[in-house]
Amino acid sequence: MRDTYSGFWIGLYNRNELFIWxxxxxxxxxxxxxxxxxxxxxxxxxxxxxxxxxxxxxGTLKLETLSxxxxxxxxxxxxxxxxxxxxxxxxxxxxxxxxxVGYVASKYPLGSFLIFTVPHGIFEVTGIxxxxxxxxxxxxxxxxxxxxxxxxxxxxxxxxxLKYLLEVNVxxxxxxxxxxxxxxxxxxxxxxxxxxxxxTWGQIIQSSF
Numbered sequence: 001m002r003d004t005y006s007g008f009w010i011g012l013y014n015r016n017e018l019f020i021w022x023x024x025x026x027x028x029x030x031x032x033x034x035x036x037x038x039x040x041x042x043x044x045x046x047x048x049x050x051x052x053x054x055x056x057x058x059g060t061l062k063l064e065t066l067s068x069x070x071x072x073x074x075x076x077x078x079x080x081x082x083x084x085x086x087x088x089x090x091x092x093x094x095x096x097x098x099x100x101v102g103y104v105a106s107k108y109p110l111g112s113f114l115i116f117t118v119p120h121g122i123f124e125v126t127g128i129x130x131x132x133x134x135x136x137x138x139x140x141x142x143x144x145x146x147x148x149x150x151x152x153x154x155x156x157x158x159x160x161x162l163k164y165l166l167e168v169n170v171x172x173x174x175x176x177x178x179x180x181x182x183x184x185x186x187x188x189x190x191x192x193x194x195x196x197x198x199x200t201w202g203q204i205i206q207s208s209f
Contacts (some may be wrong), residue, residue, distance in 0.1 A: 023132030030095045034102025069191035076131035083138030090135030116202035120194035127186035134179035
């Protein structure tokens, strides 16, 4: 049973390794850009950050598990289904969110930012990367389907050919959806940690120095 379980995870990773690394590269690259060029991005992102801070102070944006999870899962969903438009949506949402994370990090002492964000950030960032990988996998499915659809023969039932094309890609879709579900689970864990543990953890660490 354990071998079957571990085999599933290893197989899922091996089949989607390229998409995972592309997603990680795009997301981390965007974080670096947001951090390094924060001064140039002030005119665009400063109002966005101020809006977040205002909502937090007013209580509109609550530091609660459900509120944080719904916000993060909505981003992950956009990243995932962005794959339908040939992965362009996936790239766009990975970049915009990565740049914003980097920008926010630049506005605080790096040590303090990491102390308060690492506990939940490990799960949150991994979840976003997996959502991106799922989106790229979905984009690959769409491209393969369209490529194969151009080879449809006129002397064979079109309906049967389309059904066959869907069946050929069903395993890839299962992989894509599995990656997205894992991302959602990680975001649930991240939301719980952020809402209940991260601030306390950060305060304890800071007080010890």
